[in-house]
Amino acid sequence: MTAERTDGRRNREIVLRTAMRVFTEDGLDVPLSRIAQRAGVGAGTVYRHFPSKEVLIEAVLAEHIHGLVRGADRWAARAAPGDALLGFLVEAIEQSPGRVRVCDWLTGDRSWPRAGLAAATEQFGQALDRLLLAAKRAGAVRADVHADDLTALLAGGAALRSAHRSPARGARLVRLLLDGLLTKPAEFRDTAPGRRHETGHCLECGARLHIHTTGRPPTYCGPTCRQRARRRRR
Incomplete structure (x- = not known):
């Protein structure tokens, strides 16, 4: 090159x-x-x-969708089928707030979907199908769940998370929503190789926390959120 x-x-x-x-x-x-x-x-x-700006907006969203497809493949490679599906859905919902304006613009455009975005959307659907099929085969997900249901849950979860005043509470509600997919709802674990810890979120700002196998699990992302929560309790 x-x-x-x-x-x-x-x-x-x-x-x-x-x-x-x-x-x-x-x-x-x-x-x-x-x-x-x-x-x-x-x-x-x-x-x-x-x-044109329209071409740029479409390219931005298509790139975001391609990133989700790559994320789905990473989850499939690193986690058990049920955890892979749930982990990917949570990750996709967490990435959604910044894309709301772009998505709103595209849904109001009568010429959507264009070829480039349609291709990205098709790849995303295929990746979602693969995760769902693997989870069903493993008996981790209810048999009556369809890919269209997952798409609706992604949209609903994004709206739920952004509508809640507390990011941490919004994230918790998303987890409760997605737990309904599982045959045996349980606390989600990130089973990525070399990262044997549960994933949680800061109770104040909702930022993702990395909880290691040793030591006391953190509840806040840093001193600022810890002090803010302490002042609220007082």
Whole structure:
């Protein structure tokens, strides 16, 4: 691969990451020139890869969906079937808040889905089917659950999590919602190789915690949340 192609691919990835961040923070009315400025590239570079804002928005969401597909494959490779399905659903819901504006825009566009986004959505559906089939074969998930049910749960879980005032409580409600999929609901464990610990969330801000096998399990992500919770209790 030539240096020019390498630079082009790197610039495209930078623009995509920046666009997702800017759209999340400032909405979809942001001009491409501001995205170029935030990305540290020229406006011509943005227009070369994304001729219009609509093309960029679609590419941003397609990239997000591709990331979910890769996440589904990682969960399938590292965890038992039931844990893989539940873990992936939780992860996908946790990643959803920043994509709400983009999704709302696309659902209001009569020309959706376009070819690129339709292909990404199809791959996501296939990855979800694989996780569900493996979980059913292992007897971990109810036999009457369908892929369409999981898609609805993803949408509902994202809405539930973002609607709750407390991120930690919202995350807990999502877990309770997803527990209904399992034949034997139980506390979810992250069984990734080399990471033998349960995963939880900060009771104050909802950030993910890593609970190791030794020592006292943490309940807060750091001193700031611990002090905030202590002041609230007082």
